[in-house]
Amino acid sequence: MSYPYPANIVTICERLVDRIILGILGAPYRILSDGETMLLEDGVFYGDQERFPGAAAVCVEPADKDRTLQGVPNMTQNDFIIYILTYVQKVDQSVQDTRKDVDNLAYDIEHWLHQDLQLKDPLTSAPALIHGFVQRSESGLAVKNNTLYRASRMTFFGRNKTSLPVA
Amino acid sequence: MSSPFGDLPNLPRGKGKYGIRNYLQTPVGGAGPVGPSESSAAFRAPLRLSEIKASVYGGLRFNRVLYAGWAFSPTIGMVAKDINKLGLELENFLEPLNAAVAYMTESIRRNFEEQGRPERWEPLSDYAVKIRHSSEPILVRSGRLKEVATSFSIWTITPTSASIRALPSFVWYGTLHQEGYGSLRWVAKALLKSTGNPANVNPKNIEKVTKRLQAGTLHPTDLAKETRFVIPERPFVVFQEPEDLEAIQEIFVQWMEAKADAVGRNWNRL
Numbered sequence: 001m002s003y004p005y006p007a008n009i010v011t012i013c014e015r016l017v018d019r020i021i022l023g024i025l026g027a028p029y030r031i032l033s034d035g036e037t038m039l040l041e042d043g044v045f046y047g048d049q050e051r052f053p054g055a056a057a058v059c060v061e062p063a064d065k066d067r068t069l070q071g072v073p074n075m076t077q078n079d080f081i082i083y084i085l086t087y088v089q090k091v092d093q094s095v096q097d098t099r100k101d102v103d104n105l106a107y108d109i110e111h112w113l114h115q116d117l118q119l120k121d122p123l124t125s126a127p128a129l130i131h132g133f134v135q136r137s138e139s140g141l142a143v144k145n146n147t148l149y150r151a152s153r154m155t156f157f158g159r160n161k162t163s164l165p166v167a
Numbered sequence: 168m169s170s171p172f173g174d175l176p177n178l179p180r181g182k183g184k185y186g187i188r189n190y191l192q193t194p195v196g197g198a199g200p201v202g203p204s205e206s207s208a209a210f211r212a213p214l215r216l217s218e219i220k221a222s223v224y225g226g227l228r229f230n231r232v233l234y235a236g237w238a239f240s241p242t243i244g245m246v247a248k249d250i251n252k253l254g255l256e257l258e259n260f261l262e263p264l265n266a267a268v269a270y271m272t273e274s275i276r277r278n279f280e281e282q283g284r285p286e287r288w289e290p291l292s293d294y295a296v297k298i299r300h301s302s303e304p305i306l307v308r309s310g311r312l313k314e315v316a317t318s319f320s321i322w323t324i325t326p327t328s329a330s331i332r333a334l335p336s337f338v339w340y341g342t343l344h345q346e347g348y349g350s351l352r353w354v355a356k357a358l359l360k361s362t363g364n365p366a367n368v369n370p371k372n373i374e375k376v377t378k379r380l381q382a383g384t385l386h387p388t389d390l391a392k393e394t395r396f397v398i399p400e401r402p403f404v405v406f407q408e409p410e411d412l413e414a415i416q417e418i419f420v421q422w423m424e425a426k427a428d429a430v431g432r433n434w435n436r437l
Contacts (some may be wrong), residue, residue: 014386026367122361123387
């Protein structure tokens, strides 16, 4: 019998990428202040990137996995920290609008992720976490390929439990 | 906003869903600045045919893709409550809805007879042909599914709407044929359904997600297991566009004409 929760941070990150892509497909996106919809679907990546195909991008960067022993023999509690980085760079709008866009994008992603705290598999409904949520959201700047992007970094925290020889 | 001047004989038919909205925002024969009050109904201007057509085209809504969980997907239905009543004091649309359902029943029967419209259903697999000893007719073996799908009883008809929301449990397999099962397209639909918003499950998004699944940029865990058995989509309960939509709109137009005539508002009788 396979243990229900994955211990691999890659699985957790892939679920996050899937959820963000599906969220973006379904949302009437409001990233541009003039109401135009931005096609972000191709701008979602596993891991941070140096070049982006469009004016906005979302990267899911694995950061940390912490395993501690629990009372039951061989049982461990796994705490995952994953960064979700959002970038926006628009030359034809003011810095204020770009700042708002990136912060709105970050909040929307946070909102989509919080619709399912267990990061269930969309097909089988198998949960990946006991619970997971965005713990912190920081606004900032990032230079990518000599271009200054307005950015936001969200810290996603997830927790599950696995038995040691299995996962 | 005023009514259009003169009849509009060339008002395109079958365009209700696609652009012609109710431009008659004010009820015809409503109270003018010096005229009698609407409630008195002492005088009402005769209705023009164009007004009736516009009222029906703008207000009749067809739901072709109404995902209702696992019951039957897509369900189909039509909603008539938004039809501009043009002061005819219509409260229920049972009569035209029943006529529309009778029409749709025949349309569904033709789908079975022609084995898919407008495109033919995908042929049966070699295994299926071997099991049933024939390659045609597709989807008709005992005839039970066809009989149920073309029966009046599967429709839920209310005063303002008519819809098929589920098939009876003894023809449960009809749902699999209607929607398909196990293909990447089916997985794409399942992924989009998981977002919780039925509006996300539209052909454009299904196409995008299918491409992503092919490219491996989406990662549902049990993809291999979910796509092990594939039943192609063979939709038999569908509105054929534009013929079915036009025919149903015409049923409503004729019914409203008859109603206008009955209350003495026929445009030909001044």
